[in-house]
Amino acid sequence: MHEWALADAVIQTAVEVAQRESLKKITSIKMSLGELQEIEREFFDTALNELMKTHGDLFSKTKINIKTIKTRFKCRACGHQWKLSDTEKTLDEETRESIHFIPEVAHVFIRCPKCKSPDFDIVEGRGIGIDSIVGEK
Amino acid sequence: MKDPRLSVIEKRLKNIGKIIAVSGGKGGIGKSVTSSLLSLALSKKGYNVGLLDLDLTSPSDHVVLGIKDVAPTEKEGIIPPTVNGVQFMSVVFYTNENPTPLRGEEVSNAIKEILCITRWNNLDFLIIDMPPGIGDELFDTIELFQGAEFLLLSTSSKIVFETVKKLLLLLQELNVPILGIVENMKHYDNGYIKNMCKKHHAPFLGEIWFDKNFENAVGNINKIMDTQLFKDIDGVAENIV
Numbered sequence: 001m002h003e004w005a006l007a008d009a010v011i012q013t014a015v016e017v018a019q020r021e022s023l024k025k026i027t028s029i030k031m032s033l034g035e036l037q038e039i040e041r042e043f044f045d046t047a048l049n050e051l052m053k054t055h056g057d058l059f060s061k062t063k064i065n066i067k068t069i070k071t072r073f074k075c076r077a078c079g080h081q082w083k084l085s086d087t088e089k090t091l092d093e094e095t096r097e098s099i100h101f102i103p104e105v106a107h108v109f110i111r112c113p114k115c116k117s118p119d120f121d122i123v124e125g126r127g128i129g130i131d132s133i134v135g136e137k
Numbered sequence: 138m139k140d141p142r143l144s145v146i147e148k149r150l151k152n153i154g155k156i157i158a159v160s161g162g163k164g165g166i167g168k169s170v171t172s173s174l175l176s177l178a179l180s181k182k183g184y185n186v187g188l189l190d191l192d193l194t195s196p197s198d199h200v201v202l203g204i205k206d207v208a209p210t211e212k213e214g215i216i217p218p219t220v221n222g223v224q225f226m227s228v229v230f231y232t233n234e235n236p237t238p239l240r241g242e243e244v245s246n247a248i249k250e251i252l253c254i255t256r257w258n259n260l261d262f263l264i265i266d267m268p269p270g271i272g273d274e275l276f277d278t279i280e281l282f283q284g285a286e287f288l289l290l291s292t293s294s295k296i297v298f299e300t301v302k303k304l305l306l307l308l309q310e311l312n313v314p315i316l317g318i319v320e321n322m323k324h325y326d327n328g329y330i331k332n333m334c335k336k337h338h339a340p341f342l343g344e345i346w347f348d349k350n351f352e353n354a355v356g357n358i359n360k361i362m363d364t365q366l367f368k369d370i371d372g373v374a375e376n377i378v
Contacts, residue, residue, distance in 0.1 A: 005214030005254040009145035016144055031141075034329040047213075098231035101215065101254065104193075104247040105228070108235045118238045127250070 002101060003040055006128050007047035013057070014133050018058055026055065029064045030132045034125040035084055036071040037101045039084030071125030073110070077117035084111055084125070103127050142253035146281055148254060149214075153187070154261040156282050157316060157377070161290035163297060164305035165267035167321045169190075169301040171290055171345070172266035173201040173366050177358070178374040180222035184261040187217065189251075190227035191278070192268040193244055194237050199229050203356035214256040221358050226255050241273040248277050272306055279313055288342065288377075291330055293323055298333055305337055317342035319373055343373040 014026050033039045052059035071084035087110050091099070095109045103126050107118050140332040150156070159172040169192065178186040190198040199205065208230055217226040228247065230238065240245065257263065265285070268274045278285060287308055291301040301318070308315055317340030320330040324347050335343040346369055355361035361367050 002211050002215060002254055005256070006141075008148075008213070009141040011255055012148060013139060013144040015140040098233075101222070102228060102231050102244045102247050102250050104239055104250070105231045105237070107239055107243065108232045108237050114326075118236075119240075122243075126246070128141060130141050 003043040004047040004051075006039065007051055009050065009129065010128070011059075013130055014062075015055060015058070016085045018135055021135065022137055023058075024060055026133060026134070026135045026136060028134040029062060029130065030067075031064070032067050032069050032129045032131060033070050034071060034103070034119055034122075034127045035103040035128075035129045036099060036103045036106060036122065036125055038096060039128070041066075069125040072123040073112075074121045074123050075093045075111040075112035075115060075117055076119040076121060078112060080112055080114040083115050083125070111126075140249070142249045143281075146249070146252045147283070149257070150263075150282065152259050153257060153263045156263045156265065158265045158267050158285045159276050159285055159288050159290065160275070160281065160304060161268040162271055162357065165347060166178070166288060166290050166292055166297060167234040167345070168269075169197045170201055170254050170351070170366070170368060170372075171288075171321060172264050172320065174361065174370040175264075175288075175374055175377075176223045177202070177221060177361070178367065178371040179262050179264075179378070181362075181371075182374065182378065184378070185259055185313075187224040187226070187260045188258045188266070189263060190229070190266045191227075191256075191274055192266055193228045193247055193274075194239055194268070196227045196229045196232075198225070198266055199227055201355060202361075203358065204340075209255075212256070215254045216256055216258070218317040224260065225246045225259060226251065245277050247275050248274065248281065252281055259311040271307060275304075281309065284314065286314040289317045289339070290306040290320045290321045291318055291333075292321055293325065293327055293329055295329060298330065302333070302337065305339060315339055316377065322347045342376050343369070344374065345369040345373065360363045 074081045098105045176186045180186040190196045209215040217224040292296045319342045348366035351366045
């Protein structure tokens with residue numbers, strides 16, 4: 001369950017914030033998941049809940065807000081922009097699994113739909129990010 | 138937006154005794170062969186060893202060691218497969234040997250992702266096969282692998298050492314630990330690299346003679362271990378432990 005490692009990263013970040021800011025409780029974590037990485041939400045939520053339990057009362061009042069960001073690509077060669085849904089029909093299950101582990105692998109398997117270049121930016125919706133962590137002293 | 142992966146990377150690496158980044162600034166000076174065989178040599182000495190191929194656009198350690206038909210397993214992250222006693226991680230598990238065109242920022246992102254999700258099991262040594270160049274991967278390695286020691290490779294050539302020297306001077310300027318310099322692909326004995334080590338205050342870790350028979354052993358561990366090249370690298374390993 002690779003989602004566990006990513007959930008671990010989120011909780012570790014919150015613990016560091018709590019230590020740095022002398023927070024007794026983390027009350028809110030707002031975060032984003034990029035569509036490209038296809039995080040399995042059930043596994044991810046379970047991992048977050050289990051990991052929060054290992055830190056005493058620190059996360060006893062925590063509300064976690066997770067939004068999913070649609071993936072958008074932009075070709076560096078021709079400037080064309082497209083969405084993951086425009087190309088995902090060309091990706092088989094094994095390929096999607098590879099991108100799930102390392103999103104940059106998208107450059108191996110995805111091409112600009114207009115000019116076929118592999119030289120594109122993942123403008124948004126790549127992977128995991130934390131927007132805010134709030135707590136009380 | 139904060140990148141949470143950075144918070145967990147230190148935790149992933151905390152049970153590693155010594156991290157050795159095999160570098161040299163240039164391509165084609167034997168980083169992959171040296172990294173792979175150094176891992177093997179240390180493993181044969183009884184140490185727990187990991188090998189991380191960070192040459193993301195041109196990984197080749199799996200070719201050197203003949204690693205195929207294995208894959209990482211998932212358990213609270215990614216567990217690297219253990220092959221011939223060495224825990225091995227490479228982007229090749231996810232690229233299926235296709236071309237991997239990545240720009241600098243994407244290389245950095247992929248390195249962070251790999252470090253975030255890979256769970257090494259109590260390593261005495263982690264050997265990192267570094268890509269050529271003094272760019273993103275070098276700075277990522279210095280930043281993310283706190284305490285990593287650099288093993289620099291050079292051939293006997295003054296031309297090659299000119300590039301190696303630039304890397305050496307940069308690492309010294311940044312106060313990055315330098316394990317030493319290994320003279321690789323040696324054809325003749327001119328003493329140049331030893332002299333340069335003295336001049337630049339870098340330990341000389343040993344020499345690896347060019348072995349024309351090595352190519353026939355690539356991919357076959359038993360044949361590799363019979364080569365003079367492996368014996369020379371085993372000598373370098375002795376100097377490291």
